[in-house]
Amino acid sequence: MIEFSHVYKTYPGPVQALKNINLKIEKGEFVFLTGPSGAGKTTLFKVMSAYLKPSSGNIKVAGYDLNKIKSNEIPFFRRRIGVVYQDFKLLKDRTVYENISLPLEIRGDKNSYIYDKTNDMIEQVGLTHKKFMFPQQLSGGEQQRVAIARALVHQPGVLVADEPTGNLDPELSEEIMDLLDKVNAQGTTVFCATHDHDLVKRRSKKVLDINSGIIVEKKIG
Amino acid sequence: MVSSYLKHFFRTWQQHFSMQLATLVVLTATFTVIGISILIYQNLNTVLTQWGDSIRMSVFLKEENPEDLSLIEKFKSFSGLENYEYISKQDAANLFKKQVKNYVPDLLFNDEFENPLPASFELKFNKNWSNEKVTELAKFAQELVGLDNVEDVSYGQGWVKNYATVVDKFNKSSWFLVLILLFGSLFVIGNSIRSSISQRRDEIEVLELIGSTTWSIRAPYLFEGFLLGIISSMISLMVTYGIYKWQLLVMDSGLGILGGKHSLNFLTVDIQLLIILVGGIFGLIGSYICVAKINNGWAADQVET
Numbered sequence: 001m002i003e004f005s006h007v008y009k010t011y012p013g014p015v016q017a018l019k020n021i022n023l024k025i026e027k028g029e030f031v032f033l034t035g036p037s038g039a040g041k042t043t044l045f046k047v048m049s050a051y052l053k054p055s056s057g058n059i060k061v062a063g064y065d066l067n068k069i070k071s072n073e074i075p076f077f078r079r080r081i082g083v084v085y086q087d088f089k090l091l092k093d094r095t096v097y098e099n100i101s102l103p104l105e106i107r108g109d110k111n112s113y114i115y116d117k118t119n120d121m122i123e124q125v126g127l128t129h130k131k132f133m134f135p136q137q138l139s140g141g142e143q144q145r146v147a148i149a150r151a152l153v154h155q156p157g158v159l160v161a162d163e164p165t166g167n168l169d170p171e172l173s174e175e176i177m178d179l180l181d182k183v184n185a186q187g188t189t190v191f192c193a194t195h196d197h198d199l200v201k202r203r204s205k206k207v208l209d210i211n212s213g214i215i216v217e218k219k220i221g
Numbered sequence: 222m223v224s225s226y227l228k229h230f231f232r233t234w235q236q237h238f239s240m241q242l243a244t245l246v247v248l249t250a251t252f253t254v255i256g257i258s259i260l261i262y263q264n265l266n267t268v269l270t271q272w273g274d275s276i277r278m279s280v281f282l283k284e285e286n287p288e289d290l291s292l293i294e295k296f297k298s299f300s301g302l303e304n305y306e307y308i309s310k311q312d313a314a315n316l317f318k319k320q321v322k323n324y325v326p327d328l329l330f331n332d333e334f335e336n337p338l339p340a341s342f343e344l345k346f347n348k349n350w351s352n353e354k355v356t357e358l359a360k361f362a363q364e365l366v367g368l369d370n371v372e373d374v375s376y377g378q379g380w381v382k383n384y385a386t387v388v389d390k391f392n393k394s395s396w397f398l399v400l401i402l403l404f405g406s407l408f409v410i411g412n413s414i415r416s417s418i419s420q421r422r423d424e425i426e427v428l429e430l431i432g433s434t435t436w437s438i439r440a441p442y443l444f445e446g447f448l449l450g451i452i453s454s455m456i457s458l459m460v461t462y463g464i465y466k467w468q469l470l471v472m473d474s475g476l477g478i479l480g481g482k483h484s485l486n487f488l489t490v491d492i493q494l495l496i497i498l499v500g501g502i503f504g505l506i507g508s509y510i511c512v513a514k515i516n517n518g519w520a521a522d523q524v525e526t
Binding site for chain 1: 232432
């Protein structure tokens with residue numbers, strides 16, 4: 001499902017953000033990516049979601065070979081994955097419903113399907129009573145649930161979550177992790193970055209540790 | 222789709238009301254100046270057409286000859302000729318006497334009056350006059366003067382030529398002005414869209430990340446520019462109409478110089494539609510110049526808008 005082979009990413013400077021990354025995540029797996037701030041987690045996710053081009057190496061995600069992908073194919077590749085960000089990246093001037101339905105609208109689905117699917121997703125993340133509220137009217141945990149719902153509403157094969165609990169208190173973090181577990185149980189591959197080792201320890205998942213752009217440790221929790 | 226673009230448009234107005242209003246005012250002013258220029262152009266030509274109806278050409282002859290075939294053939298060769306009439310020396314004298322009878326009443330009965338007036342042909346022309354036609358008329362007059370039996374030609378050359386020159390110069394300068402204003406409108410719309418894009422950079426990033434194609438991101442901004450152009454050109458037509466009505470009132474009160482309100486017409490429906498269309502197209506082009514910078518895929522994070 002996700003495969004990195006000798007991937008390097010160098011920023012101007014030069015700063016080597018990723019060094020010889022090799023990893024393979026199978027369909028339906030739940031994998032944590034841990035590491036301190038600046039270790040390369042976000043760069044790895046950006047490269048994986050075709051937001052940044054790797055300096056070298058091969059990447060395959062959700063059936064797309066990102067080395068061969070054309071610019072005009074990238075939006076269609078992104079519709080096959082779901083991405084959750086630490087800062088939520090919600091549209092402030094749109095309601096919960098409008099934020100969550102966005103991927104379906106972009107895909108050009110029928111209004112009736114969008115309505116049903118969005119409401120179903122809102123129910124799954126427990127925000128039915130707040131679906132007409134704007135992000136500023138929600139707590140951090142609720143905003144993150146909206147972001148997760150938006151990443152999942154179009155039923156992607158892969159969910160990439162970059163520090164989804166980074167801005168949340170422990171209780172809310174657990175709540176979000178439970179939600180990701182639930183998604184994974186339904187067959188979605190989940191790749192989740194976090195620097196919260198305690199949170200990782202409490203869950204029995206595969207863990208990849210990245211430091212200074214190098215995956216230095218692989219362990220099964 | 223259009224409804225989501227309209228939502229985008231109204232959202233931009235809600236969030237950046239003062240910027241949008243300023244853009245609309247500047248664009249409206251621009252299109253109003255364009256509308257007024259076209260209005261003046263149209264009416265100058267109308268006046269020329271109407272005055273053309275009163276243009277007569279007198280072809281004075283050296284010798285009396287009402288059936289001068291070569292001359293008559295020459296008259297007929299001019300496409301704008303409506304009819305011609307021969308005026309003999311005696312007719313000319315009688316006409317002259319009638320015209321001056323109030324000033325020299327004795328002249329009517331003066332048998333010793335020695336007639337100095339030549340025989341002539343009076344030519345009347347069609348109503349549809351344009352600047353080009355005036356040039357043709359001048360050329361035609363010159364050709365007539367060169368003929369054997371023609372002494373002189375008179376058709377009010379002075380005012381016709383002067384008026385035609387004024388119309389011509391106005392046409393050229395107003396087209397230049399219109400072009401400058403249209404290009405200016407591109408920048409005004411472009412700046413508004415650029416500002417809109419810049420303030421919505423986060424939204425664009427999110428749309429890119431969840432799989433919007435470049436064109437689906439650009440489309441609402443193109444629509445925004447198009448609609449701004451359409452709305453401002455429509456308002457400008459209303460303003461132009463207001464100015465036109467006010468001008469008629471001014472003329473009614475005796476300040477007009479072009480012969481009363483009935484000689485002035487508002488822009489034709491075709492021209493009004495054309496102005497609205499041009500507004501929309503320039504809005505579209507102005508916004509396209511900016512949205513063309515929105516990229517997707519690998520280049521998305523390197524773009525500055």
